[in-house]
Amino acid sequence: MPASFLHGVEVIEVPNGPVPVTVVKSAVIGLVGTAPAWAVASPLVAAALDTPTLVSSALDAAAFGPVVRGYSIPYALTAIQAQGAGQAIVVNVFDPTIHFTAIAATAFTFNTQGTINLGHMGVSSVVVTSNPAGTTYVANTDYTLDAVNGVVTLVPAGSGGHIAPSASVLIAFRYADPSKVVDADVIGAITGGVYTGMQVFQTTYGILGFFPKILIAPGYSQDATVAAALTAMATKVRAMALIDSPPATSAAAAITNRGVVGSSFATSSSRTILCYPQETFFDMGIVPTGVTLNASGLPLTSQFNANAVAPYSQWVAGAMAAKDLAQGYWWSPSNTEVDGMLGPDVQLYASILDASSDTNNLNAAGIVTVFNAFGTGLRVWGNRSAAYPTATTPDNFISVRRTMDVIEESVELAMLQFIDQPISNALIDAILASANAFIRSLIQRGALVAGAASFNPAENPSAQIAGGQLVFDIDVMPPPPAERITFEAFIDVTLLQQLGNTSPITVAAGAVS
Template identity: 35%
Template sequence: MDVHGAVTKESDSQTQAITTVNMSVIGLVGTAPDALSGTAATLTLGSTLVNNSIVYTAAAVGTDGNQLQVTAVSGVPDTSDPDAPVGATTSAVFADDLLTITLGTDETGAVTATAVDVVAAVTAVADSGITAALYSGTTGAGVVAPVSATNLTGGAAEPFPLYTPALISGSRSKAKQLGYSGTLYADMNDILNNIGALVVVVRAEDDDDPEQQTANIIQGIQALQLGQGTLNYQPRILIAPDWSTDDGVGKALESMAATLRAVTYLDSPSMATAESVAIRAQEYGARVEILRPRIMVTSDITGKNSARPYSAVAAGLRVATDSNYGYWWSKSNKEVLGFTGLEQVDDYVIGSDTCTVNQLNQANVSTIIMQDSYKHWGNRLCSSDPQLRFEAVRRTMDAIEDSIQLMITKNYTDRPIDAAFSDSLLGSINSYIRQNTGSGRPLNGGRAWADPDLNTEETLAAGQFYYNVALGTKSPAEEIIGTYSIDNSYTVQALGLSSSSSTTTA
């Protein structure tokens, strides 16, 4: 329809901003059999002074119990025979989240129902969402008074339900809700000793049977992929401290790392030899970092010093490095905190390619050295690729790729393919690359362009648009080689001498 006057339209051809995804979320799997359970909502009515106090409790724990209500109303006597009226009996019914109690009366309508009568009536209700009990220390002989509909309160969900992602945002008090038995509390303590990280925690069921326990941990690892959908946090650093010494668990972590575009750190068994760890590294791929040795940690519960897996500390260090320097920085040669020593000390000599530490690094195994303080030593994932074997490069690619993919999904998927679509999409990517290029940023450069070979009449007609991205990532300076020589001309200059000087005679 034609309009007589000004018309406003919006253009969708502008470039779109790209926000880098959060690469610093740890995914942690373990056991915590004494974790805090959920709390059922309750309601206390009546008075202990008149001996009619009743505690109503939601049948199920959790916040849903806070929606339940209790009401008590006076019964109506049966007066169908005026010469012999009959008082009402005490009864209860539960429907639509409401427990309705009808209080017994005498023939005149005066309430006679005692707390004992009410508890019995509620207990007799089948499939009730609310239970009732006498207040502790009372006999329930007092008469109950009518009450309007009143909510139960205090219901709280279980903070760490089995096989369900839960979030700890750098909080030691929240970590203590895991309880002190099992593995998760100690793992969280190792992480928090390095930084107050965001941790997606999955609690697996504790089992005395080793094979069943391994299966439970693997089931917990599968639950990590629910982190984005349930918590809006996608784990990017996956660990299952100590359990990851098992290759079944290790392979599950590796597979999940590929699914989530994450990296995973695998622990080595107690007193594992350098040779055995190097052999194990050959069995894994480009998202796995093998760690050795184990660390000596003093428990904040028992005060005892014992050997612990290193992966939780390494994950904390990774997040600390992200925070202090950037996700594109290597965590190698950075100080690690929270432990008193190492279970095994390997020989390390600067510049030696035959010392055990450097041989481990060459075999794609990361370790710890003492150089002013304990420092993580190693850049490599289990890959032979000369650049993507560096964890920092792998994570840079993941961050850039995921951020661009998310932006495209939000802003360009299902739009008509035309020049405005192509210009805007490619402009958005190139703008993002420019923002991330330079000193103190993840990239040395890069560009995006439409693929001239794949964008054919047929593919475009089929709704497919192909683009290419080239990125100049920053490898860590793993080997810095200097050449030294002796130049005695500097000595001659220092003495004030030169080859052209003449000899003066008397």
Template identity: 45%
Template sequence: MAANYLHGVETVRIDRAARAVQVVKSAVIALIGCAPVGAINAATLCLSESDAAQFGPLLAGFNIPDTLDAIYDQGAGTVIVINVLDPARHASVVASESAAFDPATGRLKTARPAISGLVVKSGATNYVVGTDYTVNQVTGEVVRKASGSIAAGATVQLSYSYADPAKVTPADLIGAIDAVTGAKSGMKLLPDTYQRFGFFPKVLVAPGYASLPAISAELTAWAEKLGGKALLDAPIGTRRDQAVAMRGPTVANSPFNTSSRAAVLCYPHVRVYDEASDGTRLQPLSARLAGVIAAKDLERGYWWSPSNTEIKGIVGLELDLSARIDDSQSDVNLLNSVGIVTVFNSFGSGFRAWGNRNANYPVETGLTTFISVTRTQDIIDESIRYFSLQHMDKPFNQMLVDTIVESINQFLRKLQGDGAVLGGECWYDPARQTEAELANGHAVFSYKFTPPPPFERGTYESVLTGEYLATIKGA
């Protein structure tokens, strides 16, 4: 209270009310890779398929449009996209390519998409863009203009450069910080996402690259820092027994040789429809699983396991896996038993994500091995840390202690009512505090909670008995 003189009346406001703890966003995916167009080495927010269009159409070799399509097939999700393909650096040149215009449509396509610097010529004649033809540089489609000098059905020679995903290296995806400008690239952009958007990604993917040991290790490290999950894939062509062996040291350079609770191991690749060939192509499971997790978070809550959820938009698997809910010798059960998330496909089930465990299983056992449980812990812990900002640097007294404790207890009671935890409690223990630490502005608050584990195994005891024969009565 102010010490100045007052002959009158005043009001002193005392704030003792508990403050709400806001839950951080969980359905946020970080996607690192290559796109034919779009911002380069910048964190770009995509909330819908409309936003995804800025990174171009589905084209072979570019994982960003492909993954965004896979994610939004599942329903919804917030995606932070980092495109590392720079056409100025990752380009190849086609010096001479022969192609013929379709006589009926007047169109042809370059052998490679995402082109620039196209030259169309016939013999010594160089045709003029806009006068003789038009070109879509993203798709590589060239259209003959009827008013131009290119004959219908003409065969021409093309030269151009094209954005080449094959030239993108692990170092490009991992990223760097420029020593002079401080500009960041690749995954080095991830820690700035909170400053830009107010949230960190909780699911990290780099489909098509996450099977490379350098990328899987870096994704996992970032997932640990950000309190998220890195979805890692086995390479294309991996057999079932090889996937299991990849969990150990006998397979060199394995992305599955990790015991991090922040890693989720995905196998096998899935088959999706390919419009370009009117057939199917392989796609990393991580692309679809990321969408499944985000959609499940929004529909049910982050404390629900993504397992036993139908995966939309796939038409098959890279290889057949036996799947029975009551067979411990089935392929999917074998994979789950070593901490690999897979796809369950049985009679009438459709294709379902199948597996509850992080990569720290089976080295560890218990609650800390479940994907849903550890995600719940990550989200609760982060939410409480961010809530604490409003109390930092206030005078430390009993009122502040009571406010913090009651705020967190209200938060835990709300989570219990939602079903995110079975129970929880926060407390301040004076015995834990020391005079030296309190004098240094440091206090310790404790809280505990129990997220519900998924119902992974059920046992029914079947008893065959004759006791009910006695219920048969004569006429």
């Protein structure tokens, strides 16, 4: 009761009893990579550099630029959204002011339309001088620049320009070059309270109210250093890290790499999903060196329009997120059809009947692969994380590990309402009632086989309680996936006794036989 004096009556409303536990988001992908924001903005800018950006639609994805070869984010978002559902928290690490290639002063000649094609898209720091050098021309006075397409157009003398038609000039410039992005850019760091690269994922709960639960870095996670950092980040935010193999890796080599120190596959983390192999797809991406000029001197971009190879993780991530939303996070990602792929970049023998098939051997080594048989379409294939076969506990199943993550984080976040309340039997009962109501709801939905929360006095001695600490137990069992189904078939000769014992057929009156 308050200590202030009152000669009268008052009512104090005291919240008591259980509270609902809100399930954390599981179908959120954390994507770190490169984006060609220069393709939608001039002068060149970075697309939300090292900033977590929530992408929920194609409109959101457009902020990261079109699909341009060499840039990973637009390709990954296309693969994710092709699965039909799911959100992504995107972190772009490409900065055109840092990641560029410089071209020294090179001779170019204006064509009859008064334009020059520099041969690269996404240009900056353009300097145009006379040839031979001596006069430096002024942008927007002597010439104009289309930085997106890399096209220089002279300003006619009648409009104040000083460059003669069909003149030869020297041009120095820089062009955006995603190949300059290194592993350290993707991994990032925390410097002076500033988060960069994948470290930004640690800030997303404070900014968006949730963490990404499926982490990918397509094109980079095949490097062991990025793979290790992605796994470490998954541990921090209770997520799964999807790691790729290099392109054109044989099934035998992928299995061997499980034991090769320095390989991205050499891990036994229950938070790592090994995605093999890379996949072919029809690539309609813009070729950043393929701009041509039409008869009027206007730029025309060129699309690749041919089959290409890309990391499998982006499709697996999209399939996982879509399945979470459609069926639940307690469902295994395995046996989920994937759209947008043409097939693996190496030949794989897939069979559910042959234990020596490539797909079975890969799964037995803790590698998630792709399955394709007659009429099945391409499917994610494999239930287990990289913890298998080192660990055989139930949480080596991807779905079990993810279900435990959801339960643990959901309960933790719900307990904020009870933190710092006076310890009493009523508080203990309220906490137990909240947790058990949540567990019962999960059992009813099929996310758990059984489970309960309990308070054991033996785990809570008086000295510990006097220190403000309470310990509760949560015992649950998520449903493991039906990875193997066995029938025992018997040839029962006694069934031959039924031969010759057929009963006469009785035809009802009036029936036509």
